[in-house]
Amino acid sequence: MKRTHDFASGRIRVASQAGTGLLLIDNPERKNAVTAAMWRAIPDAVHWLCNEGEARVIVMMGAGSKDFSAGADISEFPTVRKDTATARLYESENSKAFAAIRNARVPVIAAIRGICYGGGFGLAAASDLRIAAEGAAFAVPAARLGLAYPADAMQDFIQSLGAQLARKALYTGAPMGADELFARGFLLEVTAPDALEPAALTLAETIAGNAPLSVQASKLAIRATGQQDEDLMREAEVIGAATFDSADYAEGRAAFAQKRRPQFTGR
Known part of the structure; x- marks a missing residue:
């Protein structure tokens, strides 16, 4: 909608x-x-x-x-x-x-x-x-x-x-x-x-169509690197690490194994 x-x-x-x-x-x-x-x-x-x-x-x-x-x-x-x-x-x-x-x-x-x-x-x-x-x-x-x-x-x-x-x-x-x-x-x-x-x-x-949490983590990491901001870098590391516990990571792996398009929810 x-x-x-x-x-x-x-x-x-x-x-x-x-x-x-x-x-x-x-x-x-x-x-x-x-x-x-x-x-x-x-x-x-x-x-x-x-x-x-x-x-x-x-x-x-x-x-x-x-x-x-x-x-x-x-x-x-x-x-x-x-x-x-x-x-x-x-x-x-x-x-x-x-x-x-x-x-x-x-x-x-x-x-x-x-x-x-x-x-x-x-x-x-x-x-x-x-x-x-x-x-x-x-x-x-x-x-x-x-x-x-x-x-x-x-x-x-x-x-x-x-x-x-x-x-x-x-x-x-x-x-x-x-x-x-x-x-x-x-x-x-x-x-x-x-x-x-x-x-x-x-x-x-x-x-x-890609995993929202992954894209957001990448954007934050790029910002942190470009600005040489240590606080942002730490935040990017935390958010990046959290993607491995996400439902989207499980969905991405399953979709790859099943040779289908993943359906990401941002969770």
């Missing part, structure tokens, strides 16, 4: 079916720019998908057929980002949104078409896997706007782009194409425009 929910007056929409969750950035008249209300809603949307939606994997996309996201909605800046005090409050919501994607207990796949700029690029960088359509364009225009991004968001750019390309993106603000970012390893795949959503959903369905 498909389950759906809306946040931020419908600007952030979620749906979940058969273990695959969808997070839609829905502001196409402004190239899916993210308003302050939308930034605040993203952690709630991820929480809903992982819990009420029972998603085993999340696909994040921009609404419509043109753009992933132009980043933060600049039209709000004279109010919500007008000085240091307001910017700190605003950027704390940015950071919570990036962290919600980065730290979601299930993998997040960003399916990117068209413009992927600024905070939209940040959301993609925080994702586990990224697929883009031909012609997608990426940029971090902070230096051209005279502002700085939250320092904790830099970890996503560095880990996904590599240190040198992250520096180039941040220092120059120059756009980059999908082919370049595929060659640099930022993108898993570049597809024809009409093949983007099917490719993302096929990848999501493959992940959703």
